[in-house]
Each structure stands twice: as C-alpha cells, then as structure tokens.
Amino acid sequence: MLLNAAFIVVALVAIIGMATMLFDKNLIKLTMGLVLMEGAVNLFLVMVGYRQDGIAPIFTSAPDGQMVLPTVQAMTLTSIVIGFATMALLLTFAVVLYRKYGTLNCDFINKLRG
C-alpha cells in the first residue's frame, strides 16, 4: 500500500513538471519543469528496484537474507549526473539567449520561422 503511494508521488511530480514545461513561457521555469520531470523519473526508477529487506551484494559483509542487485540505484545515479549536465546546458543557453535577446520569454524568442 505504502509502495503505491510512492508511485502517486511520482505521477504528481511528473504532472507538475510537465504542466510547468507546457504552460510557462519563461525559459528558466521551462528548465525547472524539465528537472522536476527528471526527479520524477529517478524516483520511479528507485521505486521499481526497491525490495523490502533487500541487501546489497557486497562480498565482505554479506549477511543472510535476500540479496538485491543494485542496478536501478546505479542507473539512477547515472541519470542524476546526466540530468545535471542537461540542466547546466539548458541554463547556459538561457543565459546566452538573455544576452542576445534581452528577454527569457519564449514568445519573443522566435527568430526561427518558416
């Protein structure tokens, strides 16, 4: 039951992120929405791999019990790093665009047409 609650949190965070991306015109907020969605995905990954009372298979200190391969945890760490790189890149773009256009509003950043 408690596990399902976590999936509801995932859905909530993802919806907030997606709504921010779709309805907010500010580039910084767009990045924030994207990062929120990344957070939701990371939480989802950790939830998928969670086993109650599972133990990470470390050779030197392996007590008896159910061992769980920590693949998702490794995946989540990698995904957090990738998310960080993406966020840095998007914010850099926002800075450059602000310098060139004097605005962060998507409505005025529209020189690409046709």
Next chain:
Amino acid sequence: MMENLGSHLPALTVGIPMLFAFALPLIMRIHAKAGPIVGFIGMALTSICGLSLAYQVFSAGPQAYVFGAESSGLTLPPDSGGVPVRIIFSVDAFSAFMILSISIVALMSMLYSLSREKESEGQSTFFALFLLLVAGVLGMVSTCDLFNLFVFLEISSLAGATLVAFRIHKGIAVEAGLKYAVLSTAGGMLFLIGVGILYGQYGSLNIAYIAQNLKMTRIDLIALILIFMPMAMKCGAVPMHFWTPDTYSRAPAAVTAFLVVTSQASMYVLFRVLFSLSGLQLNPYTFGWIIIVLGVLSMFIGVTMAIPQKDVKRLMAYHAVSQSGYMLLGVGVGLATLNDPVLLETFGKQAMTGGIFHIINHALYKGLLFLTAGAVIYATGKRNLNELGGLGHKMKYTMIFFIIGALAIAGIPPFNGFASKFILYESVFRFNPFLAIIAIVVSILTLASFVKVFHSMFMGPRLPQYAKSTEVPKPMLYAMGGMSLLVVLGGIFPNIVVDSIIEPAVSALIERSEYIHIIMGG
C-alpha cells in the same frame, strides 16, 4: 596479438573517440595549434576501427563484447544463472552496417570542418564535442543494453545540441540548440521510463534477454510505446519533425551532415526495438502500418514544406525529413509482412532492402548536399536563395558535387539514390500500388525543388557582390569529392553493395532468434 585486438574492436570503436574528445582540450592547452590535427587523427583511428569492425562482422559473423568479464566473449558467466549481468555490446550485421555509414560520414565531416573552422575560435571544444557526438552515436548502434543505450543517446543529444548552438549567430543558433536539447531530454525521459518498466518486469536491461523472455503484457506494450515515441521523434518523422529544419539549418555544415546520421541512429533503435526486441509479439501488421503512415506523411509533408523555402539549408533539412520517410516506408512494409512468410519472401524483404539501403545512400548524398550548401555559405556569407546566383563561374567543383548530390536525392540513374528508390518502388508497388505512386510523386517534387536550388545558386550571370568569392579550400573539396565518389560508386555497383552489406543487415533484422543467440547462446 592482432587476433586479440580484433576481439576488442567494439570497445575500441567507442573508446577511441571518447578518449580523444576528453584529451583534446588538454592537448590544446599544451600546444595550441595541435588541436585540430590531433582531433582528425582521433577521428581517422575511429574510422579505421569502425571499418575493420564492420569488415570483421560481415566476414566472420556477429560479435559480442562484454565489459569487465574474464574474456570478451563470455556473455553468460557460469555463476550468473543465465542472466547477462554486465554491459554487453553486440554487433550484428545491421549494427555493422550503421557503424560503416557512421565511420564514413564522420571522417568526411571532420575533414571538411578541419579547414572550415580554421579561422574560428574555440576549435578544441568544437572538435572535442564532435568526437563526443561520434562516440555517442557509435555507442547507440553497438550496445545491447537498454540503459547504456539511454546514456549514449543523452551523450549524443547533449553534444549535438551544443554543436548546433556553437556558432551563436546573434542567438538564432542557440535557439535551435535549445529546441533540440529540450526535445531530446524530454524524449530521453520517456525512454528511461520505458526502460524502467521493462527492468521491473524482467529484471535485466539486456535487449536479447528481454526479447527472449518477453510476454507482451499490456504494461510491456506501454513500455515499448514509451521507447518508440521519442525515437520516432528523434529520427524526424512527421508529425514530430518540427525540430529538424531549425536544428539542421542552424548547425555548422559539417555538424549538419553528421546530425543526419545521428537521426538515423535513432531510426536504428526504432527498428531494433520493433524487430529484435518485440518481433512477432507486437502485432507486426498494425505496427508496420503505423510506420508506413509515419513514412508517407514524412515523405509528403517534408517535400511540400521544402518547396517554398528560401533558406538553402532549411530547404535541404525539409528534404531530409522527406527522405527519411522512404526508409520508414520500406522497413514498414517489411514489418507489415513479417508474420506472413510468403509475402515476406515475395516483396517484404525486398522493401526492407530498399529501405535499409536508402539509409546509407541518404547519409552519403544528404551529407554531400549539406557540405556543398556549407561551402556556398562559406564563400558568399549568404544563405538566402533569392540573393545567391552566378556561383557556377567561380565554384566549378562545388557545382559538380552539388549536381551529383541533387541527382542522387531525386533518384536519377546512375547515382545511388536511384538504386535504393527503384528497389523500393518495385516492392512497395506489390504491397500497395498507391504507396508506390506517392513515393514516385515525392521523388519528382524533390527533383523540381533541387532544380530550383541549382538554378538560383549556380546559374545566371556573375553577380558583382560575389566578385571576391572563390572556390573553397582543398580539404573541403576533398571531403565533398570523397562523398561524391561513394555516391557514384553506390549507383554504378548497387548489386555489390546490396549483396555484401545490405542483405546481411536485413536478415539480421528479420531473424530475431539470431540476435538473441549472440548473447544468450543455445
């Protein structure tokens, strides 16, 4: 020793460009002028590795590479209980075909940008990012691990977005880069959710393992659609094509030539998921028709949007959308006939041969066309077709290369575009004549559009404002010449290419059990 080296080629092909990418800024700091040359050496080594890997796979069969195992071929360690636990690269004929096409186009683009970027600032970063993009794309087509695939996808997206925005150009290029980065990241997240669901279901990330155990429940279907959608977006299929013209038209020419291949790597993932991962369990008829509809829409909307364009690179970008429709159409017909062995033998396989053959042809002639457009922009500084004119007097070689590319894209013999399009027309006609007629009409519209481009760029009297424009430097010409040579050779000897490269790739795609066999044995 050499035998040993051969078994490590899959790792080297991805490792070398990555090593050079991170070493380049360092080398640049020690010796400022050495950067581009070192970058080119890195690219040449990568291409040599890629080509020899492709040769090895085509002559000796598929190859698996396990990272961190006792021996590189040990996909299932004895104590693993039949589950592949490590990151595994698996290079079969279809992957090798993609690696071949990537190696050629990347080398030519690098040669081109060597002199194109000579005067510019930030060369070390440019070449480092380019090598990183190459590494990401090569990884995408050789890995057999879904999460690893996601990582390479993100590497190529981030490096690609940065390269698109590299020459800021009053902020316009950054706008295009932003669009590419946001869409790729959002797509990448959907992909990751799909991967997470599959891991939750089957407890492994290995494509072959999942394929072997796939039960195709409703939740698997959701996961596969979550993987399918971002890939269809990244290969630029209508109705998710809107990023393509912006991104392709604003990136530096050499980068655009390679971005075409990057989109095709996403197409590779799409086909790999449809054929190797899910295969017959996914209702091939329905999904085949989905791919066909995507393809036909891309062909038609791409070409009709291209006709009114005035920006030369934007026009070519819409043609890239239109041409990827041919590949989707061909492979879609193959997928729709997958569960009917008779139809598959009579025309399904042939349609797939045409579609897959079109991938390498498109990479070559579209890359060539983008390079010639880049050469014209380099010489004149203008990209609007209404302002250009009379360049045929000064830029003879560029004009010849442009003609070769334009005739190839329009499907005129004896160039390679004709070979693949003819195979497609013939087989698609037997599947559904209406689709073949659309394909032919699109081809004619393509020709009309390129006649216009040719006329407004190269024909007409000498214009006074371009009196100082001269032919582009030699390395750029060599790069374009190399691509043209391959375009012509592919058109003159299509049977050799089809027999030795395309046919094995198509059967590797169709034979799902072969792909599973590489990893799972038995």
